[in-house]
Amino acid sequence: MTKKLQLPQNPPAQEPCSKSIYRIPKILTDVNSHAFKPNLASFGPYHNNCHHFYPMEEHKHRALIQFLRRIAKASKTPNDVLIAMRRVESRLIAYYDRLQVEKDDEDCLERCRFCCRDWLKEKDQFLKVMIVDGCFALEIMLADKRFASGEQSEYDSHDPIFGVERMIEVVPRLKRDMLILENQLPLLALTTLATIDGSEIGDVNTLIKDFYNLSSASPKDQISDECFHILDLYRKILTSEGEYLPSYKKNIQSATKLKNAGVLFCKSKTNSLRDISFNGDILSLPQLEVDDTTESSLLNLMAFERLHETAGNEVTAYVFFMDGLIKTVDDVALLRNEEIIKGLVHSDENIFKIFSKITKEATLAGLMDDIIGVNSKFNTYYKKMMHWWRTNFVETYLESLWVFISPYGGLLLLALTIFNTMCTILRYYKA
Incomplete structure (x- = not known):
């Protein structure tokens, strides 16, 4: 037993884990289950097969076709996309916490009964989701960038998703869905697709930052640490500046x-x-x-x-x-x-x-x-100031009050004395 408990002198270095996209446990969803579910579109495998997202699949494939048309101008083919994504497939899989759902996982089955599937046995399907959803996410952000800058859109103005008449309504809902933890795509998938697209998309981090209007959150142009996904990048930008050390005291004053x-x-x-x-x-x-x-x-x-x-x-x-x-x-x-x-x-x-x-x-x-x-x-500071206010009030108002009252009290006493004397004199004459 002693030998078994002995630690090796040079323990092997543990490789950094890329797992960063999690299924939300029930203890967290009890606060507000709706907050952890996408409303309009699924991104990634966890909610891919949910029946109420089926209408969006048509628009995803239209975005994919537009992406393929654009890269065709640079002599790139769908096969180039597939080869590039195949190279990072194992790394993309490693980002997800539970791609294989056990039958006895009642918590997951209760919340995701329409989308639970064994993705580890369906790698081709997994890769398809990475490509289709990745292209859709990039197209949404690219369309929003063009809309904000007044550039000419690749889509018809009446397009139900990408048209300028619909962007104001659709984009805020998609922004929310793209910040759901269970709805994340690895940033690696987006950067791989953006590389194939060439200069059209540019830097993915900048595209995401502009999409969420995070320019004023931090003056830094780059995030030093590698980010896992959009939610991670969003969090790092929101917390990249300032010297505030997070500590919590229960007696925080309102x-x-x-x-x-x-x-x-x-x-x-x-x-x-x-x-x-x-x-x-x-x-x-x-x-x-x-x-x-x-x-x-x-x-x-x-x-x-x-x-x-x-x-x-x-x-x-x-x-x-x-x-x-x-x-x-x-x-x-x-x-x-x-x-x-x-x-x-x-x-x-x-x-x-x-x-x-x-x-x-x-x-x-x-x-x-x-x-x-x-x-x-x-x-x-609050405790000191409240002590100062109390002391100042006593010294300024209470003590001064007696000083203020004293001369008037003397006058009142004199008036009462005179009144009493007058009453005595009147009683004398009446007698």
Whole structure:
């Protein structure tokens, strides 16, 4: 037994794991199951066979044909696409957590009864999904880029998906679906296809950044670490700037209490979730745009941080941080007036519910309590200021009140004395 427990002197180095696309466990979906499911289109194998996504398959194949027509101008063929994707097929498979669904996996079968299949035995089908869905994702982002810049579209203006008349309605829904953790495509699939397309698509990271309007989130043009998929890239851009160390204290003061203590609020220079600072009496916070997709995107980002060991916990810490600031609807109204929160659709009541709801089942495992964060700084400031306000009130108002009352009290006593003397004199004459 002792020999078996002995560790080797030079243990073999463990290869980095690329697994990063996970099926969401039920403990997380209980918060809001709808937030973890795509609405309009499936990307990747997990939701591929769901019957309510069948109408989108026709549009995916139209995007594929458009992609093949474009690469044909550079003398590339469908076979070139297949060869390039075959080379990375095993690496693409490694990104997915569970491609083989066991029959006794009741949790998965209950939630994905239409899309559970053994993808490890259907590699040709898996590769087909990577190509078709990958081309569709690139075409959507490319069409949106052309629409935003006013370039001529390759599609008819009345196209039900790619037409300029439909982009305003369709793109926001697809943006949401492309940030669902179970709906991710490996970035490797997108970059492989983009390489075949040549200069038309350009840098995939830049294309994604422009698609999600992340230019203001971080001034950095490049992300140093290799990203697994769109959700991972989105998270890294949102947390790439700032010196805020994520720490959580249960006694975080609300926004209104901080303002009453003299704290001033202002927008940070970037929209990075880590660009939070507290200097003097000024709390700088990134501006957060809240719309119909905010709850879903935050929950999927938090799920990725919880399921992927090396992801970090910056988004989760930020959500708890904001939940600490937002204790009532009045706190939301205050942050909205200070332009920290930009509510595009929701009322203050709905925004309040979003933060209180998504932190209900979330945990902050792995965060060190002894890390000195911004919240600790302004909690200390708040306590000092409240002590100062109490002392100042007593010294300025209560003590001064007696000083103010004293001369009037003397006059009142003199008046009473005179009144009493007059009464005595009147009684004397009457007698």
